[in-house]
Amino acid sequence: MIVETAKAKLNLALHVRARRADGYHELETLFAFVEHGDIVSVTRAEADSFMLAGPFAGVLAGEGGNLVTRAAAEFAREFGHGAHAITLDKRLPVASGIGGGSADAAATLRALGRLHGISVADMFPIAAALGSDVPACLHGVTAIGRGRGERLEPVPGLPGTPVLLVNPGVAVSTAEVFRRWDGIDRGPLPADPRAGRNDLEPPARAIAPVIDDVLDALAGAPGAGLVRMSGSGATCFALFDGEASRDAAAAALSGRGWWMLSTRLT
Ligand SMILES: C[C@](O)(CO)[C@H](O)COP(=O)(O)OP(=O)(O)OC[C@H]1O[C@@H](n2ccc(N)nc2=O)[C@H](O)[C@@H]1O
Numbered sequence: 486m487i488v489e490t491a492k493a494k495l496n497l498a499l500h501v502r503a504r505r506a507d508g509y510h511e512l513e514t515l516f517a518f519v520e521h522g523d524i525v526s527v528t529r530a531e532a533d534s535f536m537l538a539g540p541f542a543g544v545l546a547g548e549g550g551n552l553v554t555r556a557a558a559e560f561a562r563e564f565g566h567g568a569h570a571i572t573l574d575k576r577l578p579v580a581s582g583i584g585g586g587s588a589d590a591a592a593t594l595r596a597l598g599r600l601h602g603i604s605v606a607d608m609f610p611i612a613a614a615l616g617s618d619v620p621a622c623l624h625g626v627t628a629i630g631r632g633r634g635e636r637l638e639p640v641p642g643l644p645g646t647p648v649l650l651v652n653p654g655v656a657v658s659t660a661e662v663f664r665r666w667d668g669i670d671r672g673p674l675p676a677d678p679r680a681g682r683n684d685l686e687p688p689a690r691a692i693a694p695v696i697d698d699v700l701d702a703l704a705g706a707p708g709a710g711l712v713r714m715s716g717s718g719a720t721c722f723a724l725f726d727g728e729a730s731r732d733a734a735a736a737a738l739s740g741r742g743w744w745m746l747s748t749r750l751t
Pocket residue numbers: 496499508509510511512514582584587615616617618619632633634659660661663716717
């Protein structure tokens with residue numbers, strides 16, 4: 486059995502530059518990844534099967550078209566290699582700005598690629614067709630993303646940095662957040678992400694005002710550095726100066742009923 490972690494994705498900064506004629510938006514974003522995420526397990530099988538497990542399995546159970554099965558179908562169409570039994574242990578909240586579905590699709594491709602000797606580079610076109618975040622998740626390294634997120638330039642990261650992810654439990658539609666972007670280009674990604682922004686924060690906060698509470702709570706935590714919303718929200722993150730301050734912040738926020746993940750950047 487091949488087991489792959491579908492690491493949660495963070496946008497340390499996300500600058501929306503322009504609305505395109507095809508409905509997508511030109512972005513400049515700094516992608517980073519954390520140590521934890523969903524878990525995808527793949528084995529060869531007589532017939533294709535897909536099983537959901539884990540704390541957020543129920544949210545997806547009634548839906549068809551899971552990104553895992555879509556990724557496996559694209560892989561089979563492109564490379565063949567027969568049937569597989571796939572399990573998704575769904576630990577990341579759904580529609581939360583940390584790329585859950587994209588990371589799952591990428592982990593599925595990586596697992597199938599490892600099983601059948603197909604390189605990440607050869608799977609790149611499939612990844613881009615599955616979603617804007619899937620190529621970044623397939624590579625899984627700190628990188629600047631341009632275009633709709635698929636043009637990647639790896640850059641040095643901050644591996645080991647303690648990070649706390651907080652999601653207030655409100656699902657936010659990525660398409661809806663982009664639709665509400667005000668159309669103003671506020672300039673390119675700076676070299677230091679702390680000087681950057683997430684341009685999707687204002688539209689996401691208009692849909693889910695509780696995001697303000699999450700950002701305020703994280704900004705007030707001792708030892709917190711960069712505090713920002715990831716992707717189209719509603720998950721927000723804080724980078725910390727140590728594991729003790731991160732854990733203290735998690736303990737202080739534990740009564741709010743918010744989902745939290747204490748982890749580190751990779
Ligand atoms: C917000 C980010 O998570 C930042 O990394 C991504 O840009 C979104 O990535 P994703 O969830 O993989 O997005 P997709 O599944 O490709 O697109 C969902 C919807 O988001 C909008 N979308 C997405 C990416 C992009 N560059 N411009 C867009 O306008 C489009 O309305 C699209 O229909």
